[in-house]
Amino acid sequence: METPYLTIDLDKIEHNTRAIVDLCNKHGIAVTGVTKGVCGHPGIAEAMLRGGVTSIGDSRLKNIQRLRNAGIDTTFMLLRVPPLSTVGTVVESVDLSLNSELAVLEGLSAAAVLAGKIHDVILMVDFGDLREGIWPDDVIAFVREAIRLDGIRIQGIGTNLACFGGVVPSEANMGQFVALANELEQRFTITLEWISGINSSGLELIASGRMPWRINHARIGEAILLGCETIQRKPWPGTVQNAFVLYAEVLELKKKPSLPVGERSEDAFGELTGFEDRGKILRALINVGREDIDINGITPIDSRIDILGGSSGYLVLDVTAMEDNIAVGDELSFTLNYSALLTAMTSEYVTKHTLKNSANSVE
Numbered sequence: 001m002e003t004p005y006l007t008i009d010l011d012k013i014e015h016n017t018r019a020i021v022d023l024c025n026k027h028g029i030a031v032t033g034v035t036k037g038v039c040g041h042p043g044i045a046e047a048m049l050r051g052g053v054t055s056i057g058d059s060r061l062k063n064i065q066r067l068r069n070a071g072i073d074t075t076f077m078l079l080r081v082p083p084l085s086t087v088g089t090v091v092e093s094v095d096l097s098l099n100s101e102l103a104v105l106e107g108l109s110a111a112a113v114l115a116g117k118i119h120d121v122i123l124m125v126d127f128g129d130l131r132e133g134i135w136p137d138d139v140i141a142f143v144r145e146a147i148r149l150d151g152i153r154i155q156g157i158g159t160n161l162a163c164f165g166g167v168v169p170s171e172a173n174m175g176q177f178v179a180l181a182n183e184l185e186q187r188f189t190i191t192l193e194w195i196s197g198i199n200s201s202g203l204e205l206i207a208s209g210r211m212p213w214r215i216n217h218a219r220i221g222e223a224i225l226l227g228c229e230t231i232q233r234k235p236w237p238g239t240v241q242n243a244f245v246l247y248a249e250v251l252e253l254k255k256k257p258s259l260p261v262g263e264r265s266e267d268a269f270g271e272l273t274g275f276e277d278r279g280k281i282l283r284a285l286i287n288v289g290r291e292d293i294d295i296n297g298i299t300p301i302d303s304r305i306d307i308l309g310g311s312s313g314y315l316v317l318d319v320t321a322m323e324d325n326i327a328v329g330d331e332l333s334f335t336l337n338y339s340a341l342l343t344a345m346t347s348e349y350v351t352k353h354t355l356k357n358s359a360n361s362v363e
């Protein structure tokens, strides 16, 4: 196969999905599978659905359209708050969107009325992470306006933590969230079907039994794709961490000094890289670089490989410890973090290779 390439093991993704969904369901929480880290890859969305998610969420309309065009039949949720300029397309292509601006809701309302549709929304509330969401003090006034809009149905409220401010979901903030939901229901005599509390950062709170019961919806991406929670990035029990593996090829293999020779200036990326004197080392150049992936987000599967750095097209490795076990043309493999996965998926230079029904897929 042409290198570099990324293998995508759909059985492992299905397996991971089932592990997360089982945990959430036991606590009365339905799961939306999030595909934004994999560019709305249809095979991955299908694996998530086989694993038990009840809908698919993505932050980009283009990804949702890709999934719809692939014939995937489920409820689609737009996770990033919609642009005012695109409300018509949102009403047309997604079943439910997350929202935080009245002007956008008004636009969605007009578009829905025009299309003769009802557009479902979840109102996002910011509990301190400082990304999207209405500040809690302003929610009552917001809802008072929002419930008057035709063509819009407020299906629930949501909050997103541990994304921008790194705020950890806790009994305290989830408790405030539930209290707010109860207050809205009483004050406006509405029923909020979804209290959408968490992403992959909330699994620990659920597993430890501290998640307030009223929380009944989770939007999960990373834990399914990479098999980890996102507070400490610990492997999540019952999941595997290698559903995605990156392969690149050794282009050059030479013994060279470990320190650059001559007067030094900035490297190609305007950085002054530090070098450690390891004497003469065996160095491998492989055909993946910053143009393809976040080079800080990959880990060699063979622990004898040490990544020294990279430029747009090369990654430079210290493979001294592999001395007699490596040759030009060999493929080396790497696991990826979320940032590396995202960049590998968006790079047109990385071939995507989907593995299906691999016999011993889940080890």
Ligand SMILES: *Cc1c(COP(=O)(O)O)cnc(C)c1O
Binding pocket: 034, 036, 059, 079, 080, 098, 160, 198, 199, 200, 201, 219, 220, 221, 222, 223, 230
């Ligand atoms: C990305 C995103 C998620 C999923 O987050 P993970 O950490 O990948 O589980 C959930 N909700 C919103 C609003 C998002 O943008």
